[in-house]
Structure formats: structure tokens, C-alpha cells
Amino acid sequence: MDIIWLKDFEALVACRNFSRAAEDRNVSQPAFSRRIRALENDIGVRLINRETLPLTLTPAGDVFLSQARIMLRTYEETIERCQTVDAAGENVIRIAAPQSLYMTHYRTLITPLTSEGGIDTDLNSTSWAADQFVSALQQSYCDVILSYWHPSMDFLGPLEVANFEHLTLAHDRFLPVSRSTKTGSAEFGFSPGGKEAVPLLSYGAVSALRSVQDGMIEQLIKPQKVFVVNQNALANSVKAMILEGFGMGWLPESLIRDELDDGRLSVVDGRLGTDLEIRVYRNPKNSKPSLDTLWDGLQTISSALSE
Known part of the structure; x- marks a missing residue:
């Protein structure tokens, strides 16, 4: 055509x-x-x-x-x-990240560094499949990827095998949440010996968060069944449907902090949450001066986190 x-x-x-x-x-x-x-x-x-x-x-x-x-x-x-x-050449850092990370940790951690350093960025993706981020970095389609990391995830393995550099910038909690009732409790949840299946807003198979969610369901709530109401690659879409009362689901705490604080969402069971790392990856062979400047700032954040 x-x-x-x-x-x-x-x-x-x-x-x-x-x-x-x-x-x-x-x-x-x-x-x-x-x-x-x-x-x-x-x-x-x-x-x-x-x-x-x-x-x-x-x-x-x-x-x-x-x-x-x-x-x-x-x-x-x-x-x-x-x-x-093309016009900006080596002054532009091409960054790829899921939409939820653009709205949370990118905004709070990376944006201040690019603003202070006068670094131009070009933002890519939002709804890519998890392995597309890896391919984009391997093929130099982007300079940096910002990603969730959890032991159950394996899509980042090729970068680690190839000795790509990474830094941990922050930690987040992956929490099971539901819309709140008028009394302030979770509308949906799991109960000991519960027989009714729980409606789940799930992540699609291409989402990096799917394996984390499935691991929590398999290990912690085996006695009670769930049925999938909808699957989506974007955490923001899962969040929107939970807020509309279609069921419960797992979301990064940083993405729902306001809704938890004002009572629109409630944690189903804190014991069913797990930790996530927020990581950045780059190819050490990438020689962009602006990338080195940004990476120095990210290393400072990472070092402060580990202290």
C-alpha cells in the first residue's frame, strides 16, 4: 500500500x-x-x-x-x-520504558537529571512486549531501558549474559488491590476456605509483570480459584478496570499511591505482595557523551539506595 x-x-x-x-x-x-x-x-x-x-x-x-x-x-x-x-545526533538519549514507569520512577528519578544536565531525550514504547525492550537495546534502537526486575522474570537474561550494565534505582511493592467498599474494605479478596472464584484483572502474556503475578497466585492462593476478567499489557489499564470495580489485581505501589491514600483502592492482603526492583540497562560500548553524563547521575542514585 x-x-x-x-x-x-x-x-x-x-x-x-x-x-x-x-x-x-x-x-x-x-x-x-x-x-x-x-x-x-x-x-x-x-x-x-x-x-x-x-x-x-x-x-x-x-x-x-x-x-x-x-x-x-x-x-x-x-x-x-x-x-x-537525526538533527540532535549524539545529544539525544533514546529511552524505552513501560508507560507505568514513565509516570512514576522516570518522572521522579530521571527527569530531574536530564533537566539539570540539559540532556535531550527521546521516549519510546509503552505497550511493547517485554522482550522487545531487550531487542531494542541489543540492536541500538534505544540507549537505555528502564524496567521492572523480579527473580521470576527471565526476559532480561540475555542482557546479563552479554554483560550489559545495569543499575538499581529504586524498590517498589507489587500489591494485590481492589476497589474499596463504602466501609473502606477491599471489594474483592481471598478468604480462608473461600469457594467463590475471585475476578482477576490480569496482565497479558507479553507483559513483564505477568510472571510475577502468576507466581504469587500459584504460590500463595492455590486453595481459592480466580477467573480472568481481562488481560492487558499496561498496568495503567489494569488499574483503570480495578477502579471501575471489575475485580482485583496486582499493581506497583508507586502507581496507586494516591488511590491508596484517599481510600479509593484497598490492599487485598499485604502478605500477597512482593518486592520489585526498578533498573536501568545500557550497552557499555555505547560511547555517547550525554549517556555517560546521565549514567553518572544514575550511579549516584543507585549508590545512595544501597547505603
Whole structure:
């Protein structure tokens, strides 16, 4: 599929007329019509209802329009990001992290260092699969990854085998929580001898936190069954559904501190929580001066944590 066809299609939707759209796209009408037909042939469905005046979209055309706009926006944003990174060269640190870490530890630990040091950053990911972070660092798609670490996780193993450097910046708690009732107790939870299955908001198989959650369920609450209401790769999405009362689930404490403090969420059972490390990884062969500057600041944070 040619990106030009998507722009042609968007112009035709705006103009609702082949002649005006062709003029807008600075091409002859026959050539413009051929490109729209080529787009329809490539997709395998008819997008334009040519029997109406002004032109209308078929049901498939309506669906395709929304997706075409997303593709065009993504294309333009990608070009802009590439141009920005290329222009900045070695002054830009490309960082990859899950969305939940951007909103918590990245903001509190890394942002102050980049601001004080005048270091430009380019942020990547949010919903990547766990192993995509490793691949991105190995292939130099990014300079640093910020990640959760727990003994049950194995996706970071290839970095440790290859002697990539890492620092522990903070510790977090992975807690089972539920929406609070009016009396302030957890709406869902586990009880000794409980027979009713507990609704669980789970992480998808690609999430780094899935193995931690599954380990807690297997080891600590075997007597009571759970049923998965929904699976999601993002901790923020799991949090949103817990707040709406769909069930309980495990979340990093740093992500729900406000909700725990104001009583919207309650811990199901503190004994079912476990510790998480917040780590940063980099390739020691990466020679960016700005990365060395940032790493020096991160080492100071890591050293203070271990004292």
C-alpha cells in the first residue's frame, strides 16, 4: 500500500468529488481515479460509493477512514521523530520504558537529571512486549531501558549474559488491590476456605509483570480459584478496570499511591505482595557523551539506595 493512496483517499473524503480532490492533490483526474481504484484493489473491498452525489463512503470505507487517519498520523509522527533525533545526533538519549514507569520512577528519578544536565531525550514504547525492550537495546534502537526486575522474570537474561550494565534505582511493592467498599474494605479478596472464584484483572502474556503475578497466585492462593476478567499489557489499564470495580489485581505501589491514600483502592492482603526492583540497562560500548553524563547521575542514585 502506497502512503500517497492514503493521502488521496483522505482528500477525496474531504472534497466528496473526484475532480476537486484531484486538483487538491495536484494530479489529473484520470490519474487520481486510478490511484483510488488501486487502493481499493489492494484492500480488496470497495471504499467509495460512486453512485451518490456527493460521493459517500461504503461501510468498509467508514472503517478504513479512521484507520487511514491513524496510519497517516503515525507516519508523520515517525518522520518528525526521526528528523528530530537525526538533527540532535549524539545529544539525544533514546529511552524505552513501560508507560507505568514513565509516570512514576522516570518522572521522579530521571527527569530531574536530564533537566539539570540539559540532556535531550527521546521516549519510546509503552505497550511493547517485554522482550522487545531487550531487542531494542541489543540492536541500538534505544540507549537505555528502564524496567521492572523480579527473580521470576527471565526476559532480561540475555542482557546479563552479554554483560550489559545495569543499575538499581529504586524498590517498589507489587500489591494485590481492589476497589474499596463504602466501609473502606477491599471489594474483592481471598478468604480462608473461600469457594467463590475471585475476578482477576490480569496482565497479558507479553507483559513483564505477568510472571510475577502468576507466581504469587500459584504460590500463595492455590486453595481459592480466580477467573480472568481481562488481560492487558499496561498496568495503567489494569488499574483503570480495578477502579471501575471489575475485580482485583496486582499493581506497583508507586502507581496507586494516591488511590491508596484517599481510600479509593484497598490492599487485598499485604502478605500477597512482593518486592520489585526498578533498573536501568545500557550497552557499555555505547560511547555517547550525554549517556555517560546521565549514567553518572544514575550511579549516584543507585549508590545512595544501597547505603
